[in-house]
Amino acid sequence: MRSLVLRSSTLFAALALSAGLTTTASAETLRVVTDPSFVPFEMMDQESGEMIGFDMDIIREVAERAGFDIEIQTMDFNGIIPAVQTGNVDIAIAGITITDERDEVVDFSDPYYDSGLRILVGANNDDITSFDDLEGKRIGTKIGSTSYDYLQENLGDSANITPYPGSADMYIALLGGSVDAVFYDAPNVGYFSTTRGEGRAKVVGPLYEGQQYGIVFPQGSQWVEPVNEALTAMQEDGTYDEIHTKWFGESEEK
Known part of the structure; x- marks a missing residue:
């Protein structure tokens, strides 16, 4: 009987240990x-x-x-x-x-990641070279972004600011002439200018509002x-x- 009890206890301990290991490993x-x-x-x-x-x-x-x-x-x-x-x-x-x-x-x-905000314009647009040139212009940006906040704080009613739900939407608007410029996160703007926007859009001006992700x-x-x-x-x-x-x-x- 004692041997059976020991075997049962040993089995129970092994099962408990196994269960514990399984829980920890999951x-x-x-x-x-x-x-x-x-x-x-x-x-x-x-x-x-x-x-x-x-x-x-x-x-x-x-x-x-x-x-x-x-x-x-x-x-x-x-x-x-x-x-x-x-x-x-x-x-x-x-x-x-x-x-x-x-x-x-x-x-x-x-x-x-260290980032900031940049301006994107059409490849043939030489009128916009800095943030000051955005005054009175139609600007596309993204809903809920810090770029939208920056535009509101620094331009407000002196520009026509349109927030888009997705970055693709504002780039399409730029290429289609619905906006004069896009103002958004530097890496995304830069990536578009060298991929789908190559030859059709360009980044201008310095990096604005240094940011971190x-x-x-x-x-x-x-x-x-x-x-x-x-x-x-x-x-x-x-x-x-x-x-x-x-x-x-x-x-x-x-």
Whole structure:
């Protein structure tokens, strides 16, 4: 009888240990939201149906290092911060500028990308060369973006500002003559000018409103620190530079 009890106890302990290991090894799946129109940070691969881009490579690498799985969802940029704020998603990454206003309702990771705002005009437009030249002009930008806020603060009623739901919409408006210029995030504007807009559009003027992008979480999220640690490690071991070079070429600092 004693031997049977020992065997039973040993079996129970083994099962309990096995269950514990299974629970520990099973990574939590976090809902990650992005905006599929912000190329080359995030975009839909038409062949595979998967989200690809700089941000997508970053979040997949971060998730692996921080110990969670991800389920990627997409939505218009304007709805991303509210979705995180209400807890409908766990993480957002979409070239989201860190601002004091946003920081009041969500938590940000450490900055992972330095950016700013640029002007895009038609290839034959020589009338607009700086921000001052936008006065009285028709300007396209994106709903809910810091570029829209900047335009409102610095031009207000002295220009015809049209916010579009997607970046593709404002570029189509520019090429079609519905707006005189587009004012938006520098990497996205630059990418368009050298791809679909090559020969039809050009970037003018300096970089405005230096900005930094951060990964977004609901306030009090337990994942902020693990993600920051992962980002730091990626910077230190060269993984970040590899991803940056893949999408943007060599860093200007090199």
